[in-house]
Each structure stands twice: as C-alpha cells, then as structure tokens.
Amino acid sequence: xxxxxxxxxxxxxxxxxxxxxxxxxxxxxxxxxxxxxxxxxxxxxxxxxxxxxxxxxxxxxxxxxxxxxxxxxxxxxxxxxxxxxxxxxxxxxxxxxxxxxxxxxxxxxxxxxxxxxxxxxxxxxxxxxxxxxxxxxxxxxxxxxxxxxxxxxxxxxxxxxxxxxxxxxxxxxxxxxxxxxxxxxxxxxxxxxxxxxxxxxxxxxxxxxxxxxxxxxxxxxxxxxxxxxxxxxxxxxxxxxxxxxxxxxxxxxxxxxxxxxxxxxxxxxxxxxxxxxxxxxxxxxxxxxxxxxxxxxxxxxxxxxxxxxxxxxxxxxxxxxxxxxxxxxxxxx
Amino acid sequence: xxxxxxxxxxxxxxxxxxxxxxxxxxxxxxxxxxxxxxxxxxxxxxxxxxxxxxxxxxxxxxxxxxxxxxxxxxxxxxxxxxxxxxxxxxxxxxxxxxxxxxxxxxxxxxxxxxxxxxxxxxxxxxxxxxxxxxxxxxxxxxxxxxxxxxxxxxxxxxxxxxxxxxxxxxxxxxxxxxxxxxxxxxxxxxxxxxxxxxxxxxxxxxxxxxxxxxxxxxxxxxxxxxxxxxxxxxxxxxxxxxxxxxxxxxxxxxxxxxxxxxxxxxxxxxxxxxxxxxxxxxxxxxxxxxxxxxxxxxxxxxxxxxxxxxxxxxxxxxxxxxxxxxxxxxxxx
Numbered sequence: 001x002x003x004x005x006x007x008x009x010x011x012x013x014x015x016x017x018x019x020x021x022x023x024x025x026x027x028x029x030x031x032x033x034x035x036x037x038x039x040x041x042x043x044x045x046x047x048x049x050x051x052x053x054x055x056x057x058x059x060x061x062x063x064x065x066x067x068x069x070x071x072x073x074x075x076x077x078x079x080x081x082x083x084x085x086x087x088x089x090x091x092x093x094x095x096x097x098x099x100x101x102x103x104x105x106x107x108x109x110x111x112x113x114x115x116x117x118x119x120x121x122x123x124x125x126x127x128x129x130x131x132x133x134x135x136x137x138x139x140x141x142x143x144x145x146x147x148x149x150x151x152x153x154x155x156x157x158x159x160x161x162x163x164x165x166x167x168x169x170x171x172x173x174x175x176x177x178x179x180x181x182x183x184x185x186x187x188x189x190x191x192x193x194x195x196x197x198x199x200x201x202x203x204x205x206x207x208x209x210x211x212x213x214x215x216x217x218x219x220x221x222x223x224x225x226x227x228x229x230x231x232x233x234x235x236x237x238x239x240x241x242x243x244x245x246x247x248x249x250x251x252x253x254x255x256x257x258x259x260x261x262x263x264x265x266x267x268x269x270x271x272x273x274x275x276x277x278x279x280x281x282x283x284x285x286x287x288x289x290x291x292x293x294x295x296x297x298x299x300x301x302x303x304x305x306x307x308x309x310x311x312x313x314x315x316x317x318x319x320x321x322x323x324x325x326x327x328x329x330x331x332x333x
Numbered sequence: 334x335x336x337x338x339x340x341x342x343x344x345x346x347x348x349x350x351x352x353x354x355x356x357x358x359x360x361x362x363x364x365x366x367x368x369x370x371x372x373x374x375x376x377x378x379x380x381x382x383x384x385x386x387x388x389x390x391x392x393x394x395x396x397x398x399x400x401x402x403x404x405x406x407x408x409x410x411x412x413x414x415x416x417x418x419x420x421x422x423x424x425x426x427x428x429x430x431x432x433x434x435x436x437x438x439x440x441x442x443x444x445x446x447x448x449x450x451x452x453x454x455x456x457x458x459x460x461x462x463x464x465x466x467x468x469x470x471x472x473x474x475x476x477x478x479x480x481x482x483x484x485x486x487x488x489x490x491x492x493x494x495x496x497x498x499x500x501x502x503x504x505x506x507x508x509x510x511x512x513x514x515x516x517x518x519x520x521x522x523x524x525x526x527x528x529x530x531x532x533x534x535x536x537x538x539x540x541x542x543x544x545x546x547x548x549x550x551x552x553x554x555x556x557x558x559x560x561x562x563x564x565x566x567x568x569x570x571x572x573x574x575x576x577x578x579x580x581x582x583x584x585x586x587x588x589x590x591x592x593x594x595x596x597x598x599x600x601x602x603x604x605x606x607x608x609x610x611x612x613x614x615x616x617x618x619x620x621x622x623x624x625x626x627x628x629x630x631x632x633x634x635x636x637x638x639x640x641x642x643x644x645x646x647x648x649x650x651x652x653x654x655x656x657x658x659x660x661x662x663x664x665x666x
Contacts, residue, residue, distance in 0.1 A: 140551055141535040142475070201534065201547055202474040205587035210538040218473055251583050252653070254538035320585070 002333070003269055003278065005303045007033035008285045010264070011293070012132070012167055012187045012238025014038045014257070015069070017054070021061050023317035024243050027262040029067035031332065033286075033301040036070045036132065036238065036293075039095055040104040044074030048087055055090065066299045072132065075109065077116050081123035092295055093165070094124060095132045101144075102134060102212040102256060103242070112151050114158050121159045130163040130185075130293060131155075135174070136213055142197075145213050146173040156181035163292065168192065168240045170213045172223035178234055185292050187238030188228050190267055191258045191322060196221050207254040208320050211242065229272060231280030236289040239264050245318040259321045263312055266330045267323070269305050273330075305330045335666070336602055336611065338636045340366035341618045343597070344626070345465070345500055345520045345571025347371045347590070348402070350387070354394045356650035357576050360595040362400035364665065366619075366634040369403045369465070369571065369626075372428055373437040377407030381420055388423065399632045405465065408442065410449050414456035425628055426498070427457060428465045434477075435467060435545040435589060436575070445484050447491050454492045463496040463518075463626060464488075468507070469546055475530075478546050479506040489514035496625065501525065501573045503546045505556035511567055518625050520571030521561050523600055524591045524655060529554050540587040541653050544575065562605060564613030569622040572597050578651040592654045596645055599663045600656070602638050606663075638663045 013035040015025050028035055037058065039045035045054055051071050058069040073079070073087070075096035084091065097108035109117075124131060135152055136144035152174075156164055166174055166186040178184055195215045200206055209215065227235050241264065242257025249255060260267075265285070272281040290298055310331040312323045346368035348358050361368055370391065372378035378387055384404050391402045406412070406420070408429035417424065430441035442450075457464055468485055469477035485507075489497055499507050499519040511517055528548045533539055542548065560568050574597065575590025582588060593600075598618070605614040623631055643664040645656045 140529065141531050142550070196473065198474050201543065204589070205538070205540055205543040206585070207538055207540070207587070208585060210534065214534055217475070250585050252539070252541060254540070256537070 001307070003305045005265065005282060005285060005305070007298050007301050008265055008303055009033055009237070009289045009298065010035035010239045010241070010261070011236040011289050012036055012038065012189070012240045013261070014040070014240070014242040015058055016243060017041055017057065020243055020245075020317070020319075021057060023319065024241075024259075024261060025058055025061035027316060028241070029062040029064060031261070031265050031303060032067060033299045034068035034070055034296060036093060037072060039072045039074040040097065040102075042104055044104065044107055045072070046074050046076060051087070051090060066301050068297060068299055070293070070296055074107065075120070075131070077109065077120050079120045079123070081126065084123050084127055084129065089295070091129065092293065093130045093132050095134070097134045098136060098138070101136050101138065105134070112154065114154065118158075121155070121162055125159055125161040128295060130165055132165045132167050134168070135166050141214055142216065145169070145171045149173050149177045152177055152184060153181065156184050159183070168213060168238060169224065170216050171220045175223040175227055178227070178232070185234045185236070187236050187240075188224050189238060189240045189258075190260045190264045191215070192221065193225055193228055193271060194267070207249045208322065208324070209258060210254055210256055211240070211258045212256040225275075228284055229275050229277040229280060231277070231283035231288070233283070233288055234292070235284065236292060237264075237268065237285045243319040246315065246320050247318075249320065259316075259319050262316060262321055263323055263328060265303060266305065266310055266328045266332060269330045270328065304333050306333050308333070334640070336638045338598065338615060338618060338638070340631050340634050341598055341636055342366055342570070342622045342631065343368040343572045343574070343594070344569040344622050345369055345371065345522070345573045346594070347373070347573070347575040348391055349576060350374055350390065353576055353578075353650070353652075354390060356652065357574075357592075357594060358391055358394035360649060361574070362395040362397060364594070364598050364636060365400060366632045367401035367403055367629060369426060370405060372405045372407040373430065373435075375437055377437065377440055378405070379407050379409060384420070384423060399634050401630060401632055403626070403629055407440065408453070408464070410442070410453050412453045412456070414459065417456050417460055417462060422628070424462065425626065426463045426465050428467070430467045431469060431471070434469050434471065438467070445487065447487065451491075454488070454495055458492055458494040461628060463498055465498045465500050467501075468499050474547055475549065478502070478504045482506050482510050485510055485517060486514065489517050492516075501546060501571060502557065503549050504553045508556040508560055511560070511565070518567045518569070520569050520573075521557050522571060522573045522591075523593045523597045524548070525554065526558055526561055526604060527600070540582045541655065541657070542591060543587055543589055544573070544591045545589040558608070561617055562608050562610040562613060564610070564616035564621070566616070566621055567625070568617065569625060570597075570601065570618045576652040579648065579653050580651075582653065592649075592652050595649060595654055596656055596661060598636060599638065599643055599661045599665060602663045603661065637666050639666050641666070
C-alpha cells in the first residue's frame with residue numbers, strides 16, 4: 001500500500017539565512033508545496049525590501065518552482081494600513097513575538113495594550129492578513145502558554161474579524177481556547193505531538209529536543225494529539241522546524257529548536273496510521289491551511305509514501321535532526 | 334565582620350572514585366568536617382570490604398584527619414541484622430534508590446512491598462541506622478517526588494522507629510510531609526534553594542544546572558527556602574554535589590548533577606545573610622545533622638567567612654562548578 005498526499009504545507013517554518021538557508025531550504029521544498037516563513041532574522045523582516053530580498057534568497061536556495069515561501073513580517077504596532085497595502089500579495093501573514101520570548105525576538109511586543117495595537121490590527125483585519133502569535137508570557141516556563149490564553153482571548157474579542165493563529169500550541173489550555181472564539185486557529189508541530197518534558201529532561205538531558213515553547217505534560221500532548229488526529233478544521237500542521245548548528249545545541253547554554261523538516265511527513269504518516277486516522281492526515285497537513293489562509297497559492301505536488309525503512313541521517317550539514325540515526329517506518333518514494 | 338561556622342557537615346555528597354575522587358574530595362574536606370558519602374559507584378557499595386576500601390581511598394585522596402567520610406551502603410532488601418551488625422561503626426546510613434531513577438541506580442528497589450522490605454528495615458530500626466531515600470517514582474518528571482510522598486508515609490508508618498531521611502527534597506509536598514511524621518527528616522541542596530526549572534530550561538538550556546530531582550516551581554523553592562532559612566530542626570544541608578566531566582554535561586544526553594562543593598558554604602552564607610537569617614545557618618549546616626545522626630563523630634573545624642569577592646574557577650579538573658567564572662560575595666578566609 002502507498003499513501004498519497006496532495007500539496008503538503010508547513011504553516012510554521014524557520015529557514016534562517018546564508019549557509020543554513022542553503023542547507024535547510026531544499027529539505028522543505030522537496031516535501032512541501034509551501035511554508036509560512038518566520039521573519040525572525042537578525043534584523044527581523046520589517047520592510048518590503050527586506051521581505052522581497054529574503055524571498056529571493058529562499059527561491060535561489062531552492063532552485064525550483066514547486067514550493068512557495070509564504071512571507072511574513074515581524075509584527076510592529078507602528079505598521080499603517082498604507083504600509084501593509086504597499087506590501088501587495090507578497091505579504092501572507094504577520095508574526096507577533098512577545099519581546100525576548102525566543103530566538104531573535106528582542107524587538108517584539110512589550111505588554112499587550114489593546115489601544116496601542118489597535119491601528120495595526122484593525123488594518124490587518126480589513127486587509128484580511130492573518131496574525132500569527134508566539135503565545136507565551138515571561139512567567140514560569142511550564143505556565144507561559146497557559147498564562148497567554150487570556151491575551152489570545154482579549155485579542156480575539158477586540159478584533160473579531162482578525163484571523164489569529166496560535167502558533168505551535170503545546171497545552172490543553174490552548175486547545176480549549178480554540179473552540180471558544182471563531183477567529184482563533186492553531187498550528188501544531190510534529191515534536192509536540194510526540195514528546196513531553198520527560199523526553200527532554202526526564203532521563204538524560206536531551207538538547208536536541210529542547211524547544212520553545214518547551215514540551216509539556218502527558219495530558220497536554222494528549223489534547224494536541226486529539227485535535228490533530230481528528231483533523232480539527234481550525235488546526236494546521238506547522239513544523240516550527242528550527243535548525244541550529246550542532247555546537248549551538250550541544251553546549252553550555254543550548255539554543256531552542258528541534259529540526260524536523262526532513263522527517264516530518266514520514267513521522268506524521270506513521271502517527272496517523274498508528275492511531276487509525278490516516279484519512280485525516282490530508283486535512284491536517286494541507287486542506288485546513290488552504291481554507292484558513294485564503295490568500296495563499298499552493299503549487300501542485302504529490303508526495304507518495306510507503307512502509308519502507310528510512311534511516312535518518314546523523315546530520316544535514318551542521319544540523320542534527322530529530323531521530324538522527326534512527327529508523328523510521330515510512331519513506332517518501 | 335567575619336562569620337564563623339563550627340564544623341559544617343554535608344549530609345549528601347558524591348565523591349565518585351579514581352581520578353574524579355582525587356579532584357573533588359579535597360574540595361569538600363577543606364570546608365566540611367564530614368559528609369555522608371553516597372554509595373552509587375559501579376558496582377554499588379554493598380559489602381563491608383567495598384565500604385572499608387572506599388573509605389580508605391577517600392582518606393588517601395584527602396590526606397588529613399579533619400574530615401570524616403560517613404560511609405553508606407546501597408540498600409538491598411536482603412541485608413540481615415547479622416550482616417548489618419558486622420559492619421560495626423563504619424556504617425552510618427543506608428541509601429535506598431528506586432531502580433533506575435538516577436546515576437548508577439540500576440540495582441535499586443523495584444516496587445515498595447512493605448513485607449519484602451520489613452526484615453532489613455526492622456533490623457535498621459533496631460540498630461539505629463538511618464535510611465536515606467532518593468524519593469522519586471518513575472512518573473512524569475515534575476510529579477515524581479510528589480508521587481513518592483505516599484511511599485515515604487507508608488514507610489514512616491510501618492517503621493516508626495526508623496529514621497527516614499528524605500534526600501534532596503525539591504517540592505512543597507515533601508516539605509508538608511516532614512511535619513506529619515516524627516521519623517521523617519530531610520536534606521536540602523544548595524541548588525534547589527536557588528534555582529527553579531526556569532533556570533534550567535526557561536531561557537537557553539543549561540546542562541550544568543540539570544539534576545535529579547529536577548528543579549521545580551517557584552512555590553516549591555519558596556517552601557524549601559522557608560524551612561532551610563528558619564533552621565527547621567528536621568532539616569539538614571546536603572549538597573548532593575555530583576561531579577561529572579565537562580564532556581558528559583555538554584553533550585547530547587547530558588548527565589544529571591550540579592557540582593557545588595567548593596562554593597556551597599559561601600553561597601549559603603550569602604543566602605542566609607540576604608534573608609536576615611544568618612543566626613540559623615549553624616543549625617542548617619551542622620547542628621541539626623549532629624542531633625539527627627546520633628552515630629556520627631564530628632571533627633572540630635572552624636570556617637571563617639568574610640564579605641570579600643570570590644571568583645569561582647571555570648573548572649576544577651574536568652568539572653565545571655555552579656557559578657563558574659562568576660563572582661561570589663563571600664570568601665572563606
């Protein structure tokens with residue numbers, strides 16, 4: 001038996017820049033039809049020029065036309081409607097980071113004063129630009145996302161026409177919030193469907209599984225699995241694949257991020273197969289995203305998988321992937 | 334102003350063996366009058382010969398008489414009263430590990446069947462040998478210690494004459510258990526008085542602060558600080574200082590343990606000073622232990638500290654200490 005997926009999409013991806021971009025971009029473009037590209041470069045993407053140039057660098061790194069990088073701006077409350085209109089069709093979404101919450105987010109939002117955010121968010125609502133949010137407070141690491149739910153709710157209430165994507169959700173609290181507001185959506189990563197804090201710090205410490213938001217409790221993982229496996233219409237796959245060189249992961253002060261781009265589709269297939277929900281995988285990895293992001297064009301791509309062992313390479317360039325050296329059950333053929 | 338401490342004791346210490354023993358033993362003996370020495374070598378200490386030989390190796394590594402290694406056996410439910418009597422005065426305590434719960438604990442206890450444990454624990458009660466326990470289940474990493482409280486209670490109830498030391502407690506649940514049973518005592522480490530999971534995994538991942546039990550929540554740290562700073566009569570300082578070579582900490586699959594022996598007294602002094610509880614430090618680092626462990630002989634040693642910067646070395650041999658390269662406020666003079 002083979003499994004065919006049509007035009008898979010990765011709705012949350014870090015491609016970085018320069019040498020790392022050259023390494024990782026082809027690993028996404030070979031499997032996915034498109035991806036929402038995170039803007040947290042140094043400096044973050046906040047002008048039309050920077051966005052266009054980054055898109056060109058990504059296209060150069062990929063060298064083919066069957067993958068579309070969906071470009072995003074780094075949220076600033078000073079963006080005007082005129083500025084956003086001037087971005088044209090190239091701007092697919094805007095990513096909001098609380099200041100300092102993760103890699104290269106220092107220029108993010110300090111405090112969530114609705115009146116300060118209103119002009120930009122109203123413009124985004126009118127122009128139909130979705131707002132992607134890294135939803136964590138600066139509280140205790142296991143509570144940060146649950147504490148942020150009240151901010152999601154405040155934004156969803158005040159901007160009912162704004163599509164708000166709760167990015168890489170990791171808690172049952174976020175799952176519960178999803179159905180309370182018609183304009184809240186979510187992405188879920190591969191790794192948060194698989195691991196808990198036990199896998200990061202329950203045995204030996206595993207730096208390659210350290211990420212932000214940190215993996216949570218077993219009951220949180222269960223809540224995420226449930227909505228992903230049922231193909232919940234407001235939930236999309238977003239890998240948050242976040243490469244760092246090996247030395248930045250295996251050191252004193254390890255950077256946050258799990259690198260999953262080259263294994264994501266294979267492992268998702270195994271997970272959905274194992275739970276007898278294979279018929280929902282197409283919705284999770286593509287159809288829901290197409291419906292939620294009305295403004296994306298999706299190149300046709302057919303990915304065929306078979307139950308055939310795939311040994312994950314120890315490294316791609318300088319980056320150690322999740323499951324490095326291990327055998328996966330499914331291969332892309 | 335100078336601060337004088339009489340005969341500080343470290344009631345939970347890992348000295349390891351061979352080269353590591355040579356490196357770390359003098360760093361404890363220069364500051365402390367004695368320490369409870371953990372038996373989790375490979376193989377664990379479980380015979381009189383192994384215990385005597387290890388004690389001799391420790392004495393050789395120290396080369397002076399003003400520090401006493403208080404020797405322990407690795408708990409096995411097969412120890413008879415005759416065997417324990419044959420150990421003589423050299424045996425100060427027995428350390429119980431649940432199987433596989435931490436470094437070199439594979440030969441520990443599987444399940445806690447009271448009737449299986451009764452012969453050895455009854456003999457220990459009669460001989461006045463305290464039982465030191467690493468109290469964690471194999472549950473979710475943040476719940477393991479709280480889940481173990483019911484086992485502490487079962488043991489405390491069934492063996493009312495046995496002194497049970499809850500080692501390196503990290504949670505408010507263990508603090509609350511302390512006063513519910515007259516025969517429950519506890520050690521607290523330096524690092525669990527200072528850090529929470531935020532310090533380990535809230536920013537970058539910090540392998541040198543990764544330990545077992547893992548650091549918990551802010552409210553847990555508060556509960557620990559409260560009983561330590563008040564010099565609670567059932568609570569003793571036990572560093573759980575656990576050296577690993579740098580390469581075993583900064584790698585894929587980092588070993589658990591924080592190395593604090595050379596900085597413990599200085600940082601405790603600063604902590605007690607900061608909270609205006611300096612008058613309780615003597616109880617926490619020595620007097621309580623002398624009263625609880627009636628079977629120890631404590632060499633006289635006077636440690637004098639002054640408020641004078643101490644730059645912590647980057648390494649002691651191959652081991653990176655807590656606060657490596659940082660400046661502490663107090664020095665031993």
